[in-house]
Amino acid sequence: MPARPSRRTLLFAAAIALTTTAATACGGGGDSGGGPAGRTTVRIAYQAIPNADLVVKNQKLLEKALPGVDVKWVKFESGGDVNTAVIAGAVDLGLAGSSPVTKGLSSPLNIPYKVVWIHDLIGDNEALVARSAIGSVKELVGRKVATPFGSTAHYSLLAALAAAGVEPSAVQIIDLQPQDALAAWKRGDIDAAYVWTPTLSELTKDGKVLVTSRELARQGKPTADLGVVTNAFSAKHPEVVTAWIKAQDSAVAQARTAPDEAARSIGAELGLPAQEAKRQLSQLVLLSAKEQTGPDYLGTPGAPGRLAANLHDAAVFLKGQKAVDSVPEEAAFGRALAVEELGRAAN
Structure with missing residues (x-):
């Protein structure tokens, strides 16, 4: 009896299939992607995590901001799977944890993407x-x-x-x-x-x-859920990236000022009662776009924030655990912070 393919093999094959479909429909990622000719498509990777990203998805905040863009949400089980899909060219924007992003920016993956948002600082969740x-x-x-x-x-x-x-x-x-x-x-x-x-x-x-x-x-080992965007999509569609950041910022504001409303959306996405979704949401630390431009986080052009050092420290740790082959210099992580994109949306 032939060996059964692994889940990761199946995922990679699915990602390749998705990419092939999009390329056939539009001649390249980030354009029509199966929609009407000439329309831009943004393919967004999301996960079942009770943060403001699910508010953006459930309330269609990005679709409302960009009526001329086809927004496709694709669910993944972990950041490692998101990395696989990005490598396959199947997604443009998405959520991945700080550890898979660290691995993605390190050898042997060296994924051409950058961090454009901090979805949450991970706590008791x-x-x-x-x-x-x-x-x-x-x-x-x-x-x-x-x-x-x-x-x-x-x-x-x-x-x-x-x-x-x-x-x-x-x-x-x-x-x-x-x-x-x-x-x-x-x-x-x-x-x-x-x-x-x-x-x-x-x-x-x-x-x-x-x-x-x-x-x-x-104890010095912080983790976060990060928003990443491929370098190619960011360069080709800056207006989409700006709208996406503003939608995320709006959802964070709602989670802070109207948590019951945000929790209803999160609960609907996760199949949870609103009160349980609200409890899980409270276990995370959410940051506004303005706060993320601060020195403890992404920072500003010419002054990368502490996140670059955190990612570098994580890479050093992962190298010691033989999870990555080599550690890029801290400046490389600083260059991977999309501070210009964040700054445009935060102002």
């Missing part, structure tokens, strides 16, 4: 959950722990193990997407998992949290 009999991270030695490889959760799991003095090789780390990890948990196939909400909420019903990403951030 990502965590390591274990069976109730497991009392500490050290007790994971010899146990099976699931996490999506290449994600911020994977990075945080490695950071938690390092902080506890546990070698990753001493733990059976399994590559599973959040829903697959939940299924494995229910079957009793794994002992712990590092994942994000809404799956995290399901795991905590009969498991216990050993460490959260908020705690790891305090």
Whole structure:
């Protein structure tokens, strides 16, 4: 019987198929993409994360701002999968965690994209959950722990193990997407998992949290969900990028001033009651466009923010874990921050 193809192989094939379809319809990415001749298409990667990105999607804020543009939202399970799709030329804009973005900007991937937005600073919405009999991270030695490889959760799991003095090789780390990890948990196939909400909420019903990403951030290993745009699309369609940033900024303002309204949209996208969506939204730190131009985040032209150093530090850590081949200089991460695009939309 032939070997069954892996999920990642299938995803890459699907991404290639999507790219081929778009190219056939319009002669290249970022143009008609199956829509009427001459219209621009923007293909946006999103994930089931309870932040303002889902408000933009649910309320069609970008579609309203750009009636002459075809907006296509494509769902992915993790940032590693988003990287695969970007490499395949299947998406133009999208959400990926800071760890997969770090990997994307490092060797061997070297993806030609840049960070244009911080969707959220990850806090208690990502965590390591274990069976109730497991009392500490050290007790994971010899146990099976699931996490999506290449994600911020994977990075945080490695950071938690390092902080506890546990070698990753001493733990059976399994590559599973959040829903697959939940299924494995229910079957009793794994002992712990590092994942994000809404799956995290399901795991905590009969498991216990050993460490959260908020705690790891305090220990110098911060993570975030970032918005990336390909260099080619940003250069060809700056007006779309500006409108996208403004839509995100508007959704953040709504999440802050009218959280019930934002939560209804997020709940509709995730299939959750509005109150639960509101609770999960509160676990994240959202930043306005103006705040993101500050020195602690993306910064301004000529003065890249602290995010560049954070990504560089993450690359150094991932190199030590043999997750990337080499570490670009910090200035390279600074050049990958789309401060001009952000500045145009923030003013």
